[in-house]
Amino acid sequence: MRRGAGTTERGRRPPLLRPVSLATRRRRAGYLFSLPGLVFLALVLAYPLLYNVWTSVHDVHLKELLGGSSPFVGLDNYRTTLDDPDFWHAVRLSLVFTAGSLLFQFTIGFALALLFARPFPFNGLLRSLLLVAWLLPPVVSGTLFRWMLDQDAGAYNALLRAVGPDSLAHDWLIDPGTALAGVVFANVWVGVPFNMLLLLVGLHTIDPELHEAAALDGANAWQRFRWITVPLMRPVSVTVLLLGLVYTFKVFDIIFVMTGGGPVDATSVLSLYVYEIFFKFFRFGEGAAAGLLLLLVPLLAGAWYVRRLRGEGDAA
């Protein structure tokens, strides 16, 4: 290393002469740049979630919150929650809501993606218009579907009356037998554009020559779909379904606005159950326990997804 002029004047060395310090400086800058964001997430995301774990093993009520002791109760809150038939009712509803939403938003989204994957005039414009449904605030969508599904003046019932007997019209959200179907319907509407968008990205990665070669070999449209599109779309489909599972399992706003969990708990999914226990009955300990149980599903799904991504990385 050349030790030329200026070595005695600290801080005025030309950086060219110190290639090692360049890397060090970059690394230091890296930590400096990441620090604010990471501290923020630690304070507002990680710490509250850990605090939730603390709450879940203590007896915390509104009284204790305002200044009092919160005795340690071990796993009592979990026991109370797991013994509560309403909790299991909510679990069942969450599963049905999620499965129904995923099934319909994926198949409809896939069908639309296949349509929009073909070139035609105004393709981009129509696609963007569809996305509006996904971008609307969920509270607006919920309000909208409350109105669309209204027994007397709702537009969907008007359409049903137009095509069939009057008895087809139904108070979907007031009848406990159909309320869940009503909120699934609204949630599918919200989810379809997002599914379509991601599946469309996947379809565009398929080499069109594969289809052309298969067509030359005499494969019909269905055969090309079944033996080229479906297998090649599998990785994207898994991603879309997994994201859908994580998003749908935690849906709160649409259901809360449309039915508030009613009628008679017919749509009280897990997220609404946690809300009621925590924010309506102020049973903080039990609410925290139930919340952590609700967190299990997205965490397991996420862990599985990361493992799968790693597996793909190894294979590549």
Add this chain to the structure above:
Amino acid sequence: MRPRRPWLLTAGAALLTAAFLLPVYWMVNTSLTRPDRILAETSRWIPAPPTTENYTTALSDDALLRALLNSVVISCGVVALTLLLGAPLAYALARIRMRGSGTMVFALFIAQLPPSIVLAAPLFILERRAGIDDTYLGLIAADTTLTLPFAVIVLRPVLRSVPRELEEAALVDGCGPVGVLLRVVLPIMAPGLVAVSGLSFLIAWGEFVFGLTLVSEPAVQPVTVLLNAFVGTHGTAWGALMATATVISIPVVCVFAAFQRFIVGGLATGTVKG
């Protein structure tokens, strides 16, 4: 393959889009219909003649104007905080070799998983203890937990496309790391920042769970919470309700129309390729 009759596909796609967007049309349609005709026996497909009566009713309510203002403040705050924290973090994670980078990216992925209601519960207690419940700050901080991890995941691939030589040349020319970030990297990642700003605004504008649980003071309440309260108390005043819903949707449509190209690209990058 090139379809033989592209206009036939256009017609089909247009028809499907129209059917799909019927609820949105109905929202605007109802909002422009005279209140006494909304519940009329025959459903009215066209508001003839259209009236602005519902909008005048809705907007004469000071609470709505206040809530709209609150939502503007909160959403802009979330965008600013997300950019301020997210851009340097994404840059560091994309371009600088650091111990623990992999863990940080993994943590940011996990950070997107917790349901809002699970986070809202402890935040309710902690913000109350810290005395920032019922404040813009408390709500902006909570909303930013939704946008920040997403922003970093969208920005990282954009940053990876910045040629390393550009940064090194600037460093060698005596530009400090902060100078490199401000003068070289930020201009190049501008499209990514636009995407992040647009998406963060949309997420914050539509956010409901934190608004519902962390804020009870009307002076701070976002417009989504007001709309829900409105559904509860004026359940049958559909005209004013749909006018309010339309007013809330207008910024969303405007932001999307303005930033569309960036937003769709950013979304695709962030979710499928990221």
